[in-house]
Amino acid sequence: AQSVTQPDIHITVSEGASLELRCNYSYGATPYLFWYVQSPGQGLQLLLKYFSGDTLVQGIKGFEAEFKRSQSSFNLRKPSVHWSDAAEYFCAVALSGNTPLVFGKGTRLSVIA
């Protein structure tokens, strides 16, 4: 079955430290890939997306993600985390054609001083 896996349920990092959130998918073809962020009590906001081309994509708030076809991964990174980055992060994929987004279960990020 097609699926999206975020292996880390909860990650804690120190402010100023680097961050990497993992996302793996299992689809036959290369899907369209997204990262969303959700602050407490809020809806989801798109951080970045990959459709094709350069496998390193830049997003908002200083985030970037790298698509690695050989590993079926689309990991999210940030070189220096700020306290305001504490939130839940969701990886999502969509296939071409009439198929909706499928989400991973999310990774909750905590930031400590």
Added chain:
Amino acid sequence: DAGITQSPRHKVTETGTPVTLRCHQTENHRYMYWYRQDPGHGLRLIHYSYGVKDTDKGEVSDGYSVSRSKTEDFLLTLESATSSQTSVYFCAISDSSNTEAFFGQGTRLTVV
């Protein structure tokens, strides 16, 4: 934020009662979606629509129905609410099925 309004934002209802949640968009997007969010499950698709009167089931459609009589409105109905339907419900819209979706602020539904 994209022009998406969910109503109500909060609702408490009793088991066995019908409940309708509304999603209204001002973006004229073709696709509309209903997801539910539960701890440990992420967002799961309930139903979606790819045009007026065109809908399809998602991963967790049992106990839910939808209607889309106008481009701008997508209704989610719980025919007979159960405690397992206590959740946060999100509406989303997109231009096509494989571009980014824009999300509403969510509706917190509690079934007691």
